[in-house]
Amino acid sequence: MAGTTRSSKKTTSSKPARPKSRNGNVTIIDIARMANVSKSTVSLVLQESALVKDETRKLVLETIDRLGYVYNRAAAGLRQAKADFIGIVIGDLANPFFPELAAGIEDVLLEHQMLPVLANTSEDPEKQSQIIRTLREHGVAGIILCPARGTSAWAIAESVPKGLPVVVTMCSIEDCPFPFVGPDNVKGSYQATEHLLGLGHRDIAFIGGDSSYGTHRERVRGWRQAMQNAGIAIDERLVIDAASTREGGAEAMMKTMALRPNPTAAVCYNDVVALGASRFLAEAGVIVGRDFSLVGFDDISEASHAQPALTTIDAGIRQMAKNAALRLLQMINKQDYEKAPLRGETKLIVRASTHRLLRKG
Amino acid sequence: MAGTTRSSKKTTSSKPARPKSRNGNVTIIDIARMANVSKSTVSLVLQESALVKDETRKLVLETIDRLGYVYNRAAAGLRQAKADFIGIVIGDLANPFFPELAAGIEDVLLEHQMLPVLANTSEDPEKQSQIIRTLREHGVAGIILCPARGTSAWAIAESVPKGLPVVVTMCSIEDCPFPFVGPDNVKGSYQATEHLLGLGHRDIAFIGGDSSYGTHRERVRGWRQAMQNAGIAIDERLVIDAASTREGGAEAMMKTMALRPNPTAAVCYNDVVALGASRFLAEAGVIVGRDFSLVGFDDISEASHAQPALTTIDAGIRQMAKNAALRLLQMINKQDYEKAPLRGETKLIVRASTHRLLRKG
DNA sequence: ACAATTGATTGGAACGTTCCAAAAGTCAAT
DNA sequence: ATTGACTTTTGGAACGTTCCAATCAATTGT
Numbered sequence: 077m078a079g080t081t082r083s084s085k086k087t088t089s090s091k092p093a094r095p096k097s098r099n100g101n102v103t104i105i106d107i108a109r110m111a112n113v114s115k116s117t118v119s120l121v122l123q124e125s126a127l128v129k130d131e132t133r134k135l136v137l138e139t140i141d142r143l144g145y146v147y148n149r150a151a152a153g154l155r156q157a158k159a160d161f162i163g164i165v166i167g168d169l170a171n172p173f174f175p176e177l178a179a180g181i182e183d184v185l186l187e188h189q190m191l192p193v194l195a196n197t198s199e200d201p202e203k204q205s206q207i208i209r210t211l212r213e214h215g216v217a218g219i220i221l222c223p224a225r226g227t228s229a230w231a232i233a234e235s236v237p238k239g240l241p242v243v244v245t246m247c248s249i250e251d252c253p254f255p256f257v258g259p260d261n262v263k264g265s266y267q268a269t270e271h272l273l274g275l276g277h278r279d280i281a282f283i284g285g286d287s288s289y290g291t292h293r294e295r296v297r298g299w300r301q302a303m304q305n306a307g308i309a310i311d312e313r314l315v316i317d318a319a320s321t322r323e324g325g326a327e328a329m330m331k332t333m334a335l336r337p338n339p340t341a342a343v344c345y346n347d348v349v350a351l352g353a354s355r356f357l358a359e360a361g362v363i364v365g366r367d368f369s370l371v372g373f374d375d376i377s378e379a380s381h382a383q384p385a386l387t388t389i390d391a392g393i394r395q396m397a398k399n400a401a402l403r404l405l406q407m408i409n410k411q412d413y414e415k416a417p418l419r420g421e422t423k424l425i426v427r428a429s430t431h432r433l434l435r436k437g
Numbered sequence: 438m439a440g441t442t443r444s445s446k447k448t449t450s451s452k453p454a455r456p457k458s459r460n461g462n463v464t465i466i467d468i469a470r471m472a473n474v475s476k477s478t479v480s481l482v483l484q485e486s487a488l489v490k491d492e493t494r495k496l497v498l499e500t501i502d503r504l505g506y507v508y509n510r511a512a513a514g515l516r517q518a519k520a521d522f523i524g525i526v527i528g529d530l531a532n533p534f535f536p537e538l539a540a541g542i543e544d545v546l547l548e549h550q551m552l553p554v555l556a557n558t559s560e561d562p563e564k565q566s567q568i569i570r571t572l573r574e575h576g577v578a579g580i581i582l583c584p585a586r587g588t589s590a591w592a593i594a595e596s597v598p599k600g601l602p603v604v605v606t607m608c609s610i611e612d613c614p615f616p617f618v619g620p621d622n623v624k625g626s627y628q629a630t631e632h633l634l635g636l637g638h639r640d641i642a643f644i645g646g647d648s649s650y651g652t653h654r655e656r657v658r659g660w661r662q663a664m665q666n667a668g669i670a671i672d673e674r675l676v677i678d679a680a681s682t683r684e685g686g687a688e689a690m691m692k693t694m695a696l697r698p699n700p701t702a703a704v705c706y707n708d709v710v711a712l713g714a715s716r717f718l719a720e721a722g723v724i725v726g727r728d729f730s731l732v733g734f735d736d737i738s739e740a741s742h743a744q745p746a747l748t749t750i751d752a753g754i755r756q757m758a759k760n761a762a763l764r765l766l767q768m769i770n771k772q773d774y775e776k777a778p779l780r781g782e783t784k785l786i787v788r789a790s791t792h793r794l795l796r797k798g
Numbered sequence: 799a800c801a802a803t804t805g806a807t808t809g810g811a812a813c814g815t816t817c818c819a820a821a822a823g824t825c826a827a828t
Numbered sequence: 829a830t831t832g833a834c835t836t837t838t839g840g841a842a843c844g845t846t847c848c849a850a851t852c853a854a855t856t857g858t
Binding site for chain 2: 813814815816817
Binding site: 113114115116117120127128129132151153154155156 | 805806807808809810812813814815
C-alpha cells in the first residue's frame with residue numbers, strides 16, 4: 077500500500093510512513109502515504125471532485141489538517157495554468173486617488189474569486205517593467221495598469237508577453253494594443269475651465285503635474301481647448317509644472333501668483349495639487365472661493381471635506397474601476413469585449429472653491 | 438542534437454525545430470532546440486552562470502529575445518524554492534497611514550531585490566486568512582501583517598504554516614508567536630493626553646475607532662493611564678466609538694459635544710478621525726485650537742497641512758516600516774533577530790489644534 | 799454465471815525548471 | 829600518444845501537482 081517510491085539509495089529507515097520530504101514541505105504524497113490512499117485521490121479531494129467517497133474524503137481532509145499541508149500552486153500551475161491572481165499596477169499610493177481606484181477594482185475581482193494584488197511603481201517605468209515581468213513569471217492571470225509617467229506603448233509591449241490580458245486605465249497611451257478604460261481627461265478639464273470662464277474668469281492657469289504624465293497632457297489639452305473656444309489667446313506661461321503632490325500644488329501656486337497679469341483662477345492637475353494650492357493661498361491671506369478660484373480633478377473623498385470644499389471634476393473613479401475590472405475579466409475568460417476605449421463621463425461638482433470674478437484684475 | 442524528446446505518437450511533422458509546445462508557452466527547451474544547445478545550457482545562461490562561453494551565451498540570449506520567452510518561476514520554484522516576493526497585508530488603504538507605511542516597507546525591500554506586493558483585507562479577518570493562504574500557496578518569501586480588526590493569535594497561527602516568516606506590525610496580538618514591530622500605542626496616547634492635561638484640560642474624551650481594533654484598546658489604555666495619573670476619575674462615556682474615518686470622526690465629535698459636562702478636548706484614535714472631528718467643529722462654529730483642542734495619532738502627512746494644523750503623535754511610521762522590513766529580511770535569511778517586540782518611540786508634535794484651556798466649563 | 803454498468807481508486811506520464819554527475823572539448827606538459 | 833587540468837556542455841533525475849487511461853469493486857441486467 078504505502079510506499080510507491082522505488083528509490084533504492086542507502087536503504088532508508090524501515091519506517092514507511094515518514095511525512096517529511098527533504099524540502100521540509102508536506103506534499104500531496106505525504107498525505108497519501110499517511111492516509112493510505114494514492115496521490116491521485118488526494119488530488120481529487122483537493123479539487124473537490126465528486127468522485128471520491130465521502131468517507132475517504134473525510135480521512136484525507138483530516139490528514140491534510142493534521143500534517144499542516146499547504147497546496148503548492150506552482151506545481152499545480154505547471155500542469156494546468158489557471159492563475160487566480162491579478163496584478164494592479166499603480167503609480168503612487170500616496171495620492172488618495174489610487175487607493176480609491178484600487179478599492180473599486182478589488183470589489184469586483186473578489187466577487188469573481190480573483191485575488192487582487194497591488195504593486196507600486198513610484199512612477200518609475202523601469203520599476204514598472206520589472207514588476208510586470210515578475211508578475212508574469214509568477215503566472216498572473218491579468219494586469220490592470222496605470223502606466224507610470226513616461227511609459228510608451230513600446231515599453232509596455234516589451235514587458236508584456238503576448239497573450240497576457242492587460243487593461244490600461246487612467247491614462248491612455250498612443251498606439252497601445254491594450255484596451256483602455258478611464259476618464260475622459262480632455263473633456264473633464266474642458267468642463268472645469270468652462271466653469272471658470274462662465275464665472276467671468278479670463279486669466280486661468282493650469283497648475284501641477286508635468287507633461288511626462290499622459291494624464292497631464294490630456295488635461296492640459298482640455299484647458300487649452302476651452303480657452304481657445306472662448307477666444308482667449310493662450311499664454312504658455314500659464315501652464316505651471318510642479319510635482320503632483322500637495323507641496324507641488326503650493327509651489328505652483330506661488331509661481332502663479334507671481335505672474336502678470338495676475339491669474340484669478342486655476343484648473344489643477346488633480347485634487348491633491350488643488351488642496352496644496354488652496355492651503356498656500358489661505359496662508360498667504362487669499363480667500364479661496366472669493367479672491368481666487370480653484371478647480372480640482374478626481375473628486376477624491378478629501379475634496380468634499382476640505383476647507384473650503386473643493387469644486388472638482390468627478391471622474392467616476394468607482395465606476396471606472398468596476399469597468400476596468402470587468403473588461404479584464406472578459407479578456408481572461410476569452411469573452412468578446414469592446415476593443416474601443418471606454419471613457420467614463422466626467423461631471424463638474426461645484427463646491428465652495430470657485431466664485432464669480434469680483435473685480436477684474 | 439536537437440530533439441531529445443522521444444515521444445512516438447503519430448509521427449509528428451518532420452520539421453525538428455518547432456518552437457511551440459502545446460501550452461502555447463515558449464519554454465527553455467524550445468530555446469535550446471532553436472539555439473542548438475541543451476536545456477541545461479539555457480538554464481545556466483538564465484542563472485548568469487560564468488560557466489558558459491560568451492559566444493554561447495550571446496546566441497542563447499538572442500534566441501530568448503527572438504522567441505519572446507518568459508521565465509517560468511513556478512517551475513523553477515519547484516526545484517529550488519527561493520521566493521522573491523513579499524506580501525504586505527494591510528487593513529484599509531483608504532487610511533493614508535497605510536500607504537505611508539507601505540511605501541516605507543517597499544523602499545527597504547526593493548533595495549534587497551524583493552518585490553513587495555500589497556493586499557487589502559478591508560479589516561476582514563476571513564479575507565485576511567484567505568489572502569495569507571493564497572500568498573503562501575504562491576510561495577511568498579515572507580509576510581508583513583497589519584492584523585485586521587478582531588484577529589486573534591489563534592487565527593494567525595491557523596492560516597500561517599509553520600516556518601513562514603511573518604512580522605506583525607501596527608498592532609500587537611497577545612500570545613502571538615511572531616515578532617512585533619510597531620509604535621508604542623499606549624505611550625503615545627499617554628503623551629497626547631498628558632499634553633492636554635498640561636494645558637489645563639480635565640474633560641478629555643477619547644474618540645473614534647472601537648475596541649475590536651487592538652490598536653484602539655492600546656490607545657485607550659494610554660489615555661486611561663494618563664487620566665488616572667492626573668487623579669481624574671474616568672467617565673466611561675468619554676470613550677466614544679465610531680468608524681475610524683473622517684465621517685466617523687465627525688459623528689463621534691457630534692456625540693462628544695452632547696455630553697455633560699462638556700469635554701473641552703479630545704484624544705483621537707488617529708489623524709483621520711481627528712481631521713473629521715476638526716471639520717465637524719469648524720462647521721459648527723467652534724474654533725479648533727481655541728475653543729476645543731484635538732490631538733491626533735500617526736502624523737500622516739495631511740496632519741501638517743490641515744487647517745488648523747493638527748497636533749498629533751508621531752509614531753515614526755517611516756522608521757517603523759523600515760524596521761519591520763529589516764526584521765522580516767533577517768528572518769527570511771535565517772539570521773538571528775531580536776524576538777522581543779520592537780516598539781518605536783512616539784513623539785508629541787504640537788501644532789495649532791491644541792490650546793490652553795480658556796474658561797473652565 | 800457472465801457481461802455490462804457504475805463508482806472509486808490508482809499508477810504513470812506530463813508540466814518547465816534546476817541540479818548533479820558525467821562527458822566532451824581544449825590545451826599544455828610529459 | 830598519453831596524461832592531467834582545465835573549460836564547456838549535457839542527459840537525466842528530481843520537484844509537487846494534474847490528467848488520463850487503466851484497474852478494481854460492487855451492483856445490475858440478462
